[in-house]
Amino acid sequence: MKIKTIVKLSCTAILAIFISLACTNDDSSFGKDLQVEALPTSLSYTDILNAREFARVESSVPFVNSNGHPVVYEILHVKKDGNILDPSYLEKVTIKAPDTTYLVHKDPEVDITIETIDISKAGQVTIEDENLFGYGDYYFTMRTSVSINGVMESTVFDDVLHLNVGPGLVDAISYCPAKINYVNGEATVSEEPSVFGGNEDFRYELKTEMDKLIIDEITGVVSANPAYAAEETEFLNPMINVVSNVSEEIITFENVFTAVLSKESVVLEKDTDYFFYPPLKPKAANNTPLGGVGYSVDMAHYATAAGWIKKVYYSANKGANLLTFPEVIAKRNAANVTGVKGLNVSFFGPYTDPFETWCIADPVNLSSYAGCFDSKVEFWVKQSIPQNIIDDAGLELSPIAFDVHITNNYTGDVTTTAWTQVNELLTCKIGENGEDFTGMPYPLSGTIAESPSDASGIWVRCAMDLSDYKDESKFTIAFKTKSNYETPLSIPLRGTVNISDLHFVAIEK
Numbered sequence: 001m002k003i004k005t006i007v008k009l010s011c012t013a014i015l016a017i018f019i020s021l022a023c024t025n026d027d028s029s030f031g032k033d034l035q036v037e038a039l040p041t042s043l044s045y046t047d048i049l050n051a052r053e054f055a056r057v058e059s060s061v062p063f064v065n066s067n068g069h070p071v072v073y074e075i076l077h078v079k080k081d082g083n084i085l086d087p088s089y090l091e092k093v094t095i096k097a098p099d100t101t102y103l104v105h106k107d108p109e110v111d112i113t114i115e116t117i118d119i120s121k122a123g124q125v126t127i128e129d130e131n132l133f134g135y136g137d138y139y140f141t142m143r144t145s146v147s148i149n150g151v152m153e154s155t156v157f158d159d160v161l162h163l164n165v166g167p168g169l170v171d172a173i174s175y176c177p178a179k180i181n182y183v184n185g186e187a188t189v190s191e192e193p194s195v196f197g198g199n200e201d202f203r204y205e206l207k208t209e210m211d212k213l214i215i216d217e218i219t220g221v222v223s224a225n226p227a228y229a230a231e232e233t234e235f236l237n238p239m240i241n242v243v244s245n246v247s248e249e250i251i252t253f254e255n256v257f258t259a260v261l262s263k264e265s266v267v268l269e270k271d272t273d274y275f276f277y278p279p280l281k282p283k284a285a286n287n288t289p290l291g292g293v294g295y296s297v298d299m300a301h302y303a304t305a306a307g308w309i310k311k312v313y314y315s316a317n318k319g320a321n322l323l324t325f326p327e328v329i330a331k332r333n334a335a336n337v338t339g340v341k342g343l344n345v346s347f348f349g350p351y352t353d354p355f356e357t358w359c360i361a362d363p364v365n366l367s368s369y370a371g372c373f374d375s376k377v378e379f380w381v382k383q384s385i386p387q388n389i390i391d392d393a394g395l396e397l398s399p400i401a402f403d404v405h406i407t408n409n410y411t412g413d414v415t416t417t418a419w420t421q422v423n424e425l426l427t428c429k430i431g432e433n434g435e436d437f438t439g440m441p442y443p444l445s446g447t448i449a450e451s452p453s454d455a456s457g458i459w460v461r462c463a464m465d466l467s468d469y470k471d472e473s474k475f476t477i478a479f480k481t482k483s484n485y486e487t488p489l490s491i492p493l494r495g496t497v498n499i500s501d502l503h504f505v506a507i508e509k
Contacts, residue, residue, distance in 0.1 A: 037148040040066040045125075045161040053134045053168035053199060056409070059125040059161060064144065070098040072145040072152070073123045079139045079159065092131035095142075096124040125161060129409060135199065135246060138163040167246040171197030171473035172253070172365055173220065176372035178508065179258040181266050182224035190222040190257065196367040197473055201246050207239035213259055215240065222257060230261035256368055270508035273373070274335030276364045277503035281316050281341035291360075292316075294502070295343070298358040298414050314359050314499070317342035323380050323459055323500040325432045335503065342380075342500030345481050347400075352489040356482040358414050363474040364504055370470040373506035377477055378463040383442055384456060385495035393489045398443040400497060403480040404462070406469075410476040419478065428462040430455045443484045459500075466504075477502075 046060040064071055073095045077084045099118040125140070127133065139159035145152045173193040182188050203217040212228045213236065215221070222238070236259040242251045255273075260266055278294020291297050297314050322342060332340055345357055369375050385398050393399065404426060405419040423440045430441060440462065441455040469475055481497050 037069055037146060038067045039146055039148070039153055039155045040064050040071060040144045043123075043142065043144060043157045043160050047162040047164065049164045051133075051163060051165045053165055054129070054131055055168070056129045056411075057125075057127040057131075057133075057163065061121060062123040062160075064123065066144070066146055069146050070117045070119050071122060072097060074143040074145070075125070076141045076143055076156065079141070080136055085138075089132045092128040094126050094128075096121045096126075098122045127163075133163065133165050135165055135167045138165065166249070167199035167201070167244050169198050169244060169249060169251050170195055170202060170242045172367035172370075173240065173242065173256055174368055174370050174372065175222075175257045178256070178372050179260065179268050179271065180222070181260045181262060181268055183265050184229045184261075184263050188224065193220045193256070194371055195220075195242075196370070196471060198242075199244060199246060201244065203243050203245060205241045205243060207241050207252055209236050209238040209259070212236060212261060213238055222259060224259070224261060228261075230263060233260065233262040233266055235260055253368075271506075272334070272508070273369070273506045274331065274337075274503055275369070275506055276362075277332070277335040277337045277340075277501075278362065279337065279340055280343050280499070280502060281339070294362050296360050296362075298360065313357060314343040314345050317344045317498060317500065325459070327432065328380065328501050331503065331505075332501070337503075340501055342498050344499075345497045347493045347495050351493045352491070354483040354486055354488070356480060358478055358480050359499060360410065360414070360478040361476060361502060363410060363476045365473045366466055366469055366475050366504075367471050367473050369506040373508055375466040375470065375504065375506045376463050377466060377502070377504050378461065379502040380459050380461050380500045381479075382457065382459045382498040382500075383444065383495070384498075385444075387456070389491065389494055392491050393485075395485070397484060398456075399484050399489065399493055400443065400495070401482045401484045402440060402442040402497060403482065404440065404464075405478045405480055407476050407478070408469075408472045408474050410474070410478075414478070422464060426462045426464050428460055430460050431458050434461075459498075 042065045043062055044064075045062045048057060048059055051057045075090060075093060075095055077087075078089050079085065099121075140161035140163070141156065141158045142160050143154050143156050145154040147153075173195050175190055175193045177191070180188060180190050204215050204220045205217060206213060206215050212225050212230075212234075214223050214225050215238075216223075220240075237255055238257060238259065240253050240256060242253065243249070258271075260268060276294075280292070280294055282292035295314075322340070332338075343359055345359075366375055381402060383398065383400060383402060385400060390396075390398060404422050406422050407417050407419050409418065411417045424438065426440060427436050427438060428440060429436050441460055444455055466475070479499060483493075
């Protein structure tokens with residue numbers, strides 16, 4: 001006799017349970033609900049306070065009293081000032097449903113399907129970027145539904161989620177030109193700054209150098225204080241506050257403007273600003289897998305066919321692995337960077353399964369350099385895979401691919417972030433004195449030769465022009481090291497991939 005039994009489990013994490021069951025009569029059954037199915041009697045969320053206009057928001061998971069049974073959630077409407085808003089406000093809003101998976105265990109006598117329901121994120125509300133939620137307070141009304149004796153029954157909870165949205169704060173200001181010479185007695189003024197992001201209702205004020213400079217609170221134009229006369233040439237970098245007239249919140253900007261006060265006119269040199277040159281080293285010896293100074297790593301994503309394998313992650317380079325080209329050292333010194341550490345993802349067998357590892361740089365504000373500067377990002381990478389690994393595994397190319405991705409909205413999770421691969425937008429060169437070419441040289445053949453496709457064991461410099469991204473305030477670059485094969489290798493993978501001296505530079509036009 002063969003009986004098919006369906007077992008339903010509701011849990012806070014998906015369970016993989018394999019059960020063998022012997023049955024002796026037609027009335028046999030497996031598992032009974034321990035709790036009575038019932039409508040939710042309460043639903044509550046933690047208030048979302050001080051969110052920002054039109055920006056991404058994520059709520060907590062709600063507390064719901066549903067007698068332990070999965071709840072299906074629906075947002076019915078949103079109110080502001082007691083009025084129900086147009087349904088278009090919900091176009092960028094989603095609410096998480098319980099996740100259902102099925103695991104089947106086959107027994108000679110019994111087929112058991114285990115339905116597991118993950119409610120750990122159910123009811124969580126996500127509002128994506130570029131939504132309609134401006135300054136103010138919003139209240140969400142929701143319907144909760146539970147299956148009772150096979151019939152879906154519902155309860156409505158009015159104004160159960162409170163969203164408080166503060167005014168958008170300015171992301172960046174940019175003066176062009178960014179450096180002005182103020183000669184005693186001359187009525188010189190700066191241009192108005194360009195402003196990026198934020199609510200338009202704000203004012204300017206100086207945080208420093210108030211005795212020597214004046215800023216127009218409406219336009220942001222900077223002039224010399226006529227009550228002050230320079231006795232010698234002075235270089236001032238005033239800190240400038242942008243103050244929200246809505247909430248009185250203050251954002252302070254540093255190094256966005258240089259005032260040169262002098263008795264006679266001064267010839268001003270163009271600036272080169274290495275505005276993000278992270279050391280790329282762990283914050284502490286024991287947290288390398290979590291990231292470090294200027295970057296984070298993600299090592300939890302592997303090819304599903306391969307299953308869970310030993311973790312592969314980036315770690316600090318040491319000693320001879322550091323990049324020592326004079327060209328690079330000069331840039332480090334110019335940027336006042338010391339102790340630069342590369343990153344190293346190592347493969348020391350018995351890795352044979354497909355995998356991928358991400359190194360994600362911290363977000364960078366490019367908009368401060370829009371208009372008056374040309375910006376670019378640059379880094380060095382070296383892939384060293386022994387030739388015998390390629391030959392013995394029967395591969396035509398290196399088993400490791402190295403992809404470069406960018407985004408303007410890193411969510412903290414590589415799987416939920418919209419990435420753009422930019423390998424073909426890079427200008428690269430192999431070695432200290434190599435010739436520039438377009439695109440990455442990986443995956444490579446492993447043979448050292450005079451070809452962009454052959455760069456095994458040699459440092460490769462890659463750069464990308466950022467003109468098309470100059471207005472981005474959260475520009476993020478990430479490096480994806482991925483196996484260049486879909487089925488397990490016949491031999492363990494060995495070798496290294498190194499990253500060093502990632503930096504962003506802005507050069508005044």
